[in-house]
Amino acid sequence: MTGLAHTHTGFSPSLRRIYALVLRHTYLLRSSGPRILELVYWPTVQMVLWGFITVFLVSHSSWIAQASGVLLSGVLLWDVLFRSQLGVSLVFMEEMWSRNLGHLFVSPLRPFELGCALLTMSLIRTLIGVGGAALIAIPLFHYSIFSMGLPLLAFFINLIIMGWSIGLLVSGFVLRYGLGAESMAWIAIFAVQPVSGVYYPIETLPVWLQYVAAVLPSSHVFEGMRAVLFDHVFRVDLLLHAALLNVVYLAAGFASFLAFFKIARVRGQLLHVGE
């Protein structure tokens, strides 16, 4: 008889399937030098640009002079958010570009497991991209973002979770509306950039926009970053705000991805992927 004689029954099947998809995208990544280079390229270009702006402003701005790393830290942490969102969306769109979704979803892979694999790949891509740029900043501008210590880890985790959440939402959106909506992957996150206070304090914003900022995990992270750099204080209250919001964001991200997946099954978009 055919069937399950050759298949695993032990080791968590769910983790095994997530690993299979991570492996699929690792194969893709390692087979292409330009892809790896591209991961590091943009964060590095941004870091160099803002590094020189910082060098200039340190001697012309008393605010910057108090904490010369504030702009560079903002750039690098913003890229954590951007790259983590982009990582989820691009890895998902890779499956759409390769018209592979039909095979994936006829296998025992669950949509939730696909989501977990997307998050894992996003983490790997972000570490390569932003990590590379952060290392280059050390000899180039004599600034190490790692000098922030443990707070950096807290900022990183919160930003990456927020990026994942938006990435899942965008991926679901692209699945629902087709590859014609793929530009969303590149532009969606920039809607929150002005309100996140990446390069300036939230109090700079009009009062009504400060209310919007209050519901973004990123704005609490960047406020927390400035507290560390200017006041040498780690604001646990800001971290908790960001973490609680991220619980909601990640749940909403997964829920929207699964809802869009169900709509795709109703509309037949898993087989006929396109514009």
Added chain:
Amino acid sequence: MSPSVVSVSHISKHFDKVIAVDDVSFDVALRSTTALLGGNGAGKTTTLSMLLGLLLPTSGSISIFGVDMLRDRYQVLPRLNFSSPYVDLPRRLTVRENLTVYARLYGIINISARINTLSEELQIGRFLNRPYGQLSAGERTRVVLAKALLNEPELMLLDEPTASLDPDTADYVRGMLEAYRKRTGTTILLASHNMSEVERLCDDVIMLRAGKLVDRGTPAQLLTRYGRQNMEEVFIDIARQRHLEITPDSKHVVKQ
């Protein structure tokens, strides 16, 4: 009578005002090879997609191996597999990498041995380490079939398994499917436009037109019923709506 592996009951699929599948019911017997036949837009791919769970029916029910596919499809998915010309594999990955990923998704234990076995059976060994996207259409079809056989499925759903293949490769694939079914006793449901393929492989034929099931039987029964020499002529009769009418004395006649 063999027990049913697939049981479809009154499924319909509407896309807004378009009715792609209209109240179709059928069973697929264990260890049979059943064809879904019909012209373009008849509803073959839509029906297969609903069986696989890639598409949700508007109404009706589907059970495979006795499991409700609309509710518990993940219980069944490890026991089946499929191939389709409308679904591809990642082109930048090599054939071996693609098969490795899918072997892991299906939880195959000895992946290398399984890939080696399949590469011999399907003669894909010489391009195992080439990117899938660099292969010819015939080579890709064999790779997709290898993927469809990775988990030794008890049920295979094949959408146009020999589409875009030259006659020699198509004949090879049909021979391989025949041998595989004989060896393993798997059940096959295939959608095809190729009538010689249907005559050669299938025990049972389901004819669809405009989303409706319009006839069913073994190839021999259909040939007799329509008074034709081959399945291609039967197909044309049905496609041009020269379908059967049952007379009061229960004799079938082809209505022109």
